[in-house]
Amino acid sequence: xxxxxxxxxxxxxxxxxxxxxxxxxxxxxxxxxxxxxxxxxxxxxxxxxxxxxxxxxxxxxxxxxxxxxxxxxxxxxxxxxxxxxxxxxxxxxxxxxxxxxxxxxxxxxxxxxxxxxxxxxxxxxxxxxxxxxxxxxxxxxxxxxxxxxxxxxxxxxxxxxxxxxxxxxxxxxxxxxxxxxxxxx
Numbered sequence: 001x002x003x004x005x006x007x008x009x010x011x012x013x014x015x016x017x018x019x020x021x022x023x024x025x026x027x028x029x030x031x032x033x034x035x036x037x038x039x040x041x042x043x044x045x046x047x048x049x050x051x052x053x054x055x056x057x058x059x060x061x062x063x064x065x066x067x068x069x070x071x072x073x074x075x076x077x078x079x080x081x082x083x084x085x086x087x088x089x090x091x092x093x094x095x096x097x098x099x100x101x102x103x104x105x106x107x108x109x110x111x112x113x114x115x116x117x118x119x120x121x122x123x124x125x126x127x128x129x130x131x132x133x134x135x136x137x138x139x140x141x142x143x144x145x146x147x148x149x150x151x152x153x154x155x156x157x158x159x160x161x162x163x164x165x166x167x168x169x170x171x172x173x174x175x176x177x178x179x180x181x182x183x184x185x
Contacts, residue, residue: 001031001035001037001069003069003070003073003074003077003078006065006066006069006070006074006078006081007077007078007080007081008081009031010028010062010066010078010081010082011081011082011084011085013027013028013058013062013082014058014062014081014082014083014084014085014086015085015089017058017082021050021056021057021058021059021060021061022057022120022121022124022125023058023117023120023121023124024057024058024061024062024082025047025057025058025061025124025127025128026120026123026124026127027120028043028061028065029043029127032065037065037069038065038068038069040131041131044127044128044131044132046061046064046065046068047061047128048132048178048181049064050064051174052174052175052178058082059079059082059083062075062078062079062081062082063075063076063078063079065078066078066079129156132152132156133148133149133152133153133156134148151184155177155180159173159176159177
C-alpha cells in the first residue's frame, strides 16, 4: 500500500466513523491488519498507546499508523486525511441543519446512527478485550488455563471493580494497567 492509498483508506475511515474513535478502530482493523500492513498484536499495542495518550483515539491511531509505515510525513498526511471528511461534513451540516432538522428523513437518519455507532463500539471493545485477556488461538487446542491468562483476568476484574465502585479516574486505571503490562507481561 502506498502513502496515497493509506491516505485514501483513512479518508474513508474518517468519512464513515460516526460514534468516535472506538468505531474507527473497528474500521481500521481490516485494511491495516487483514491487509497485512501490521500484525494484530502490533495493531492492538498501538490501540493501547493511543488510548493512553491525550487526544481522540482515532486520530492518535491514524497518526501512529501513518508514522509507523511512512514516517513523520505519513503521520501528518494520514491524520489530515482522517480529519478532512469530518471538516467537510460539519461545514455542510452547519450550513443546512437548522433549515432541515425537523424533516422526517433527517430525524430518521439521526435515530439510526445511534444504534449503529453503539454496535461498532461494542465490536471494538470486544476486539480489545479478546486480544488483551483471551488467547483466541487456544480455543481449539488448549485448556481453560491456556485460553485465559489468570493474571490478566484478575487485573481486568479488579480494574472494573475499582473503576465502578470507588469511582477512580480512568487515567489512574490506565497508568496502573501500563505498569502492570510492563512488569508482568
